[in-house]
Amino acid sequence: MPDYSLSYFYVLTFFVVGAVFVTVLLTIARLVAPKKITPEKLRTYESGEEPIGQAWARYPTHFYVFALLFVVFDVEVIFLFPWAVLFRALGGPGLVEMAVFIAILAVGLYYAWKKDALNWY
Amino acid sequence: MTDVAAVYPEIIVTIVACLVLVGDTALGRRRATAALPAITVAGLALAIVATVTVVPLGHYFRGFVVVDAFTGFFRAVFLLLAIFATLVSPEYLERRRIPAGEYYATICFSTVGAMTIALSSDLITLFVGLELMTIPIYVLAGIQRGDRYSNEAALKYFLLGAFSSALLLYGFAWLYGVTRATDFAAIASYLVANGVASGPTIVALALVTVGLGFKAAVVPFHQWTPDAYEGAPTPATAFMSVGPKAAAFAAILRVLVGALGPLAVDWSIVIAVLAAVTMTAGNVVALAQGNTKRMLAYSSIAHTGYILAAVAASRAGVSAGAAVLFYLFAYGLMNLGAFACLLYVDLDGTRGASLDELNGFARREPLGALAFAVFLVSLTGIPPTIGFIAKFYVIQPVLDAGLAWLAVVIALNAVLAAFYYLRVVVRMYMYDPEGAVPRLVSPRLLSTSLGVASAAVVILGIVPNSLLEWAQRAAQPLVR
Numbered sequence: 001m002p003d004y005s006l007s008y009f010y011v012l013t014f015f016v017v018g019a020v021f022v023t024v025l026l027t028i029a030r031l032v033a034p035k036k037i038t039p040e041k042l043r044t045y046e047s048g049e050e051p052i053g054q055a056w057a058r059y060p061t062h063f064y065v066f067a068l069l070f071v072v073f074d075v076e077v078i079f080l081f082p083w084a085v086l087f088r089a090l091g092g093p094g095l096v097e098m099a100v101f102i103a104i105l106a107v108g109l110y111y112a113w114k115k116d117a118l119n120w121y
Numbered sequence: 122m123t124d125v126a127a128v129y130p131e132i133i134v135t136i137v138a139c140l141v142l143v144g145d146t147a148l149g150r151r152r153a154t155a156a157l158p159a160i161t162v163a164g165l166a167l168a169i170v171a172t173v174t175v176v177p178l179g180h181y182f183r184g185f186v187v188v189d190a191f192t193g194f195f196r197a198v199f200l201l202l203a204i205f206a207t208l209v210s211p212e213y214l215e216r217r218r219i220p221a222g223e224y225y226a227t228i229c230f231s232t233v234g235a236m237t238i239a240l241s242s243d244l245i246t247l248f249v250g251l252e253l254m255t256i257p258i259y260v261l262a263g264i265q266r267g268d269r270y271s272n273e274a275a276l277k278y279f280l281l282g283a284f285s286s287a288l289l290l291y292g293f294a295w296l297y298g299v300t301r302a303t304d305f306a307a308i309a310s311y312l313v314a315n316g317v318a319s320g321p322t323i324v325a326l327a328l329v330t331v332g333l334g335f336k337a338a339v340v341p342f343h344q345w346t347p348d349a350y351e352g353a354p355t356p357a358t359a360f361m362s363v364g365p366k367a368a369a370f371a372a373i374l375r376v377l378v379g380a381l382g383p384l385a386v387d388w389s390i391v392i393a394v395l396a397a398v399t400m401t402a403g404n405v406v407a408l409a410q411g412n413t414k415r416m417l418a419y420s421s422i423a424h425t426g427y428i429l430a431a432v433a434a435s436r437a438g439v440s441a442g443a444a445v446l447f448y449l450f451a452y453g454l455m456n457l458g459a460f461a462c463l464l465y466v467d468l469d470g471t472r473g474a475s476l477d478e479l480n481g482f483a484r485r486e487p488l489g490a491l492a493f494a495v496f497l498v499s500l501t502g503i504p505p506t507i508g509f510i511a512k513f514y515v516i517q518p519v520l521d522a523g524l525a526w527l528a529v530v531i532a533l534n535a536v537l538a539a540f541y542y543l544r545v546v547v548r549m550y551m552y553d554p555e556g557a558v559p560r561l562v563s564p565r566l567l568s569t570s571l572g573v574a575s576a577a578v579v580i581l582g583i584v585p586n587s588l589l590e591w592a593q594r595a596a597q598p599l600v601r
Contacts, residue, residue, distance in 0.1 A: 104135070104139065107139045107142055107143060108142075110142075110143065110146070111142045111143070111145070111146060114146035115146065
């Protein structure tokens with residue numbers, strides 16, 4: 001059997017050990033722990049606040065446009081970092097390539113802006 | 122700078138897409154409806170001129186990109202299909218209030234992705250191209266945002282597309298694990314040097330086959346196809362059914378024949394069985410469809426089977442590769458045309474067209490019906506159309522490769538398919554329309570482009586030689 005199949009065996013071992021460990025602990029807790037249920041304990045936990053309404057609430061779908069644009073620029077930054085680190089090594093061509101990349105993103109932002117995607121309502 | 126010169130066509134199409142987006146916002150609504158298709162078509166035509174390459178054939182970008190006859194053929198096919206898809210759309214987009222700028226830009230971006238697949242000589246370039254090709258198509262399927270069916274189509278296509286991409290990428294990872302290379306040539310030479318397929322190689326081969334099978338809609342990985350094709354707006358369906366299919370086959374040729382060619386003994390019989398199942402299932406289910414759009418969706422699955430049969434025959438050499446390329450060109454022309462003919466009915470507000478709606482269509486729209494009839498006859502494979510020549514060239518290498526049973530299956534399927542294609546022609550010409558239906562308002566651009574395309578289907582069916590020679594030259598780089 002080649003090496004890499006063996007390393008998957010380790011992963012499998014960890015998986016089995018982890019699953020057994022969690023199951024055993026939870027079962028023990030379930031058997032041993034005293035059960036005193038009060039309405040306070042059954043209430044949804046909202047970081048110490050009084051819960052308002054159901055968890056299945058409606059919320060504005062406008063968020064998705066912002067989420068989308070956020071992801072785009074988040075990924076842009078991830079690309080910018082390694083480029084910035086190797087700025088000198090990449091030199092002129094690297095600068096041009098990054099300018100093209102940002103220009104294409106800028107066109108997208110311009111389009112979103114003009115189409116009123118950035119306006120709230 | 123020769124690296125950059127090697128991808129001029131891709132750069133041009135990207136710039137066109139950005140220009141269309143900017144133009145959509147900068148021009149007024151009235152001027153944009155006329156200007157945007159014009160900009161798109163002009164840009165794509167310029168890109169076709171640029172495919173007559175200015176750089177010598179060979180590898181660029183440190184071996185990630187290859188420019189050869191194969192690349193040139195597929196670039197031209199993708200650009201022609203994009204132009205055709207652009208020309209049939211404007212009237213529909215205006216009538217249904219679909220944002221036109223986004224629509225054309227999305228087609229352009231998808232075309233760039235497809236062209237990237239054609240010029241890839243590395244698993245990484247290929248995967249980037251495949252994603253760039255499919256993600257805009259998900260958008261295209263759901264571009265009619267207010268429509269439930271369009272949303273359903275986009276979501277189904279997206280979920281299964283993402284799933285298949287994951288499988289494919291996992292297969293690539295195994296392949297890299299075995300061969301320690303992502304370059305097609307290096308993978309092929311490793312496989313030649315190390316001989317027979319081991320366990321991990323088979324896993325890689327299976328995952329890659331399933332992943333690419335999803336993209337090309339091979340039975341049993343086709344379930345997304347009918348719903349996605351039926352729900353998407355009809356001009357988008359027309360493009361979806363040909364562009365991504367041709368791109369998926371470009372990927373199949375590059376990976377299975379190019380990189381995994383030494384394993385052909387292992388995969389060719391699997392592909393042959395898949396081809397037989399695909400064409401039979403596609404045709405049998407298409408028989409039972411009452412909606413023409415859904416019928417054409419299943420028929421496109423059947424055609425996938427015919428093309429796959431030529432892939433399975435790859436040991437026959439250049440003629441098999443040329444058959445795949447020729448069939449893809451023919452299929453692109455006639456299938457895009459057939460879906461676009463449904464636009465005549467769709468423009469009046471129905472979804473797809475039930476068979477009854479096509480009764481007496483020839484009296485309402487004589488030229489449109491004639492074009493539709495030509496495309497359907499070509500899809501059936503009756504001479505003198507390009508569809509007949511394409512099937513003829515598929516059967517030859519299949520016989521040469523010793524797969525006589527597959528050739529029989531192809532012939533039987535052609536007979537089966539004739540029933541449901543010609544049924545539509547009969548209804549258009551020999552039935553009376555139900556009630557008094559007014560003559561349709563002819564959309565001029567749609568009629569003109571369909572006229573040119575149907576003429577091409579017939580002319581290339583009579584004189585296919587130059588196209589075939591081009592396909593043979595393009596298939597040459599695949600043979601080692």
